[in-house]
Amino acid sequence: MGISAGYLGSILVLEKMALVGDALSHVALPGLAIGILFNFDPYIGAFAFLFASAVIIWHVQRVTRISFEALVGTAFTLALAIGILIFPDLELLEEALFGNIALITPIDAVAAAVISVATILLTRAIYKKLVLAMISEDLAVSKGINVAKTNLLYLFLISLVVAIGIKITGTLLVGFLVIVPAIAAKNLSSDMSRYSLLSAVFGAIGAFSGIFLANFFSLPPGPMVVFSGIAIFAATIVVNWRMKITT
Amino acid sequence: MTAKDDYILKVSNLNVRFQNQIILDNISFNVKKGTTMAILGPNGAGKSVLFRTLLNLVPYNGNVEWSEKVKVGYVPQNVAVTDMPISVKEFLSIGNRINIENALNLVRLRDKSVLNKRLGVLSGGQLRRLLIAWALIDEPNILLLDEPTTGIDMDSEEPIYLMLNDVKKTQKMTILLITHDIHIVQEYTDYLLALNKCVTFFGKSEEIGKIETQKMIYGEPVCVEALKREG
Numbered sequence A: 001m002g003i004s005a006g007y008l009g010s011i012l013v014l015e016k017m018a019l020v021g022d023a024l025s026h027v028a029l030p031g032l033a034i035g036i037l038f039n040f041d042p043y044i045g046a047f048a049f050l051f052a053s054a055v056i057i058w059h060v061q062r063v064t065r066i067s068f069e070a071l072v073g074t075a076f077t078l079a080l081a082i083g084i085l086i087f088p089d090l091e092l093l094e095e096a097l098f099g100n101i102a103l104i105t106p107i108d109a110v111a112a113a114v115i116s117v118a119t120i121l122l123t124r125a126i127y128k129k130l131v132l133a134m135i136s137e138d139l140a141v142s143k144g145i146n147v148a149k150t151n152l153l154y155l156f157l158i159s160l161v162v163a164i165g166i167k168i169t170g171t172l173l174v175g176f177l178v179i180v181p182a183i184a185a186k187n188l189s190s191d192m193s194r195y196s197l198l199s200a201v202f203g204a205i206g207a208f209s210g211i212f213l214a215n216f217f218s219l220p221p222g223p224m225v226v227f228s229g230i231a232i233f234a235a236t237i238v239v240n241w242r243m244k245i246t247t
Numbered sequence B: 001m002t003a004k005d006d007y008i009l010k011v012s013n014l015n016v017r018f019q020n021q022i023i024l025d026n027i028s029f030n031v032k033k034g035t036t037m038a039i040l041g042p043n044g045a046g047k048s049v050l051f052r053t054l055l056n057l058v059p060y061n062g063n064v065e066w067s068e069k070v071k072v073g074y075v076p077q078n079v080a081v082t083d084m085p086i087s088v089k090e091f092l093s094i095g096n097r098i099n100i101e102n103a104l105n106l107v108r109l110r111d112k113s114v115l116n117k118r119l120g121v122l123s124g125g126q127l128r129r130l131l132i133a134w135a136l137i138d139e140p141n142i143l144l145l146d147e148p149t150t151g152i153d154m155d156s157e158e159p160i161y162l163m164l165n166d167v168k169k170t171q172k173m174t175i176l177l178i179t180h181d182i183h184i185v186q187e188y189t190d191y192l193l194a195l196n197k198c199v200t201f202f203g204k205s206e207e208i209g210k211i212e213t214q215k216m217i218y219g220e221p222v223c224v225e226a227l228k229r230e231g
Helices: A004-013 A018-026 A029-037 A044-064 A070-086 A090-098 A104-137 A137-142 A147-169 A174-187 A192-217 A223-242 B047-054 B088-092 B100-108 B110-115 B124-136 B154-170 B182-188 B206-211 B211-218 B225-230
Strands: B006-017 B021-032 B036-040 B061-067 B072-075 B142-146 B174-177 B191-197 B198-204
Touching: A004 A147, A004 A174, A004 A192, A004 B036, A018 A044, A018 A070, A018 A147, A018 A174, A029 A044, A029 A070, A029 A090, A029 B088, A044 A070, A044 A147, A070 A090, A090 B182, A104 A137, A104 A147, A104 A192, A137 A147, A137 B072, A137 B124, A147 A174, A147 A223, A174 A192, A192 A223, A223 B036, A223 B047, B006 B047, B021 B174, B021 B198, B036 B047, B036 B154, B036 B198, B047 B110, B047 B174, B072 B124, B088 B100, B088 B110, B088 B124, B100 B110, B100 B124, B100 B154, B124 B154, B142 B154, B154 B174, B182 B206, B191 B206, B198 B206, B198 B211, B198 B225, B206 B211
Parallel strands: B036 B174, B036 B191, B072 B142, B142 B174
Antiparallel strands: B006 B021, B006 B061, B191 B198
């Protein structure tokens, strides 16, 4: 999960949509609530809300040219308001906001692993197309790349990864999993293959060490994953400052 | 459609509108194989839109007729590379392309160390050469260059146009380039298409030295078709 969040997050950070990734995760809240209310897997509801919101925001942005940040900010607060109103009880809301790794079953874990591998493989197949479209959309289209379809597939995949991540860290902290490994990797990368690889590696180290520390000290895993990630990020700043890798 | 004979491109009665606003109005011109044509005009004249129309990136009315089996290389004016962790080698190989070395030689980026550099640290001149190399890898018959010397100092401009002239000769290339510089039009191009939403001048580049031509380009815009009708 950490690997896929880091890998897919590397595109989000390049798209200057880091905050979008963070805010987007909160959009899942009404989906979780609807799942609980109507007795189906709340994470399917979360994914449906995430993907639908991502597509709507992306389409409205293309048509209106209003900034992503403004649109996601609006969607995020609206979703939060709806989520708080319709969540059946406060304990469940707290679980949705902060996650609860203890509730993850072996089946959940296997499903998360399979989805993570699939999202990584699919993102790998479109990674260069996404990068070229970021450099120049006209250049990408002139080379026969269907930028709209490629972006849509990416939004689908990132929604899947965020929906899985919510179960571990909750909606408040899952944005972290997709942002921080990528910005840490960016500090140490002057080429794309290294950047995407390090994003995945830092995602894995952050998630693993955070959960390990949480178990060791009997603390909640979400905040510990954040602390591990921040430690990695701080270390990369120092390394880049000393070795001037990106200049 | 495909253009036959000496022409690589024939454009007739081309109209582009965005939200009922006229962007290109009844544009007609031809481009001969192996020539260089400058496209000149004020900001907002529709020059970049013309390129995007030729590349089929925007909807249009009218005819755009390329010669058979034409391969078009495109160099956009703006690219977002400052913050991208992508090396020159990775950029050039997007699309599994292999003819990288030859393209770099053509644009005179022969220093091999440039391959491992991040795009964001290249100088303005190096970046423009790299973008031209990117377009040349697929061995196009025609290059569309949208202000190929944007963002670089005047001393670095001339070598780029000299390089383009060599590429045109050695590769038997046709070049369309957008520029604001009359000197470049006179020195490095064969034909001139002046735009101000419509065509205000279309003819040999050497005519830009004449006062009446400059009046047509820089005076109150009068469409060429209108002049013909009046004549």
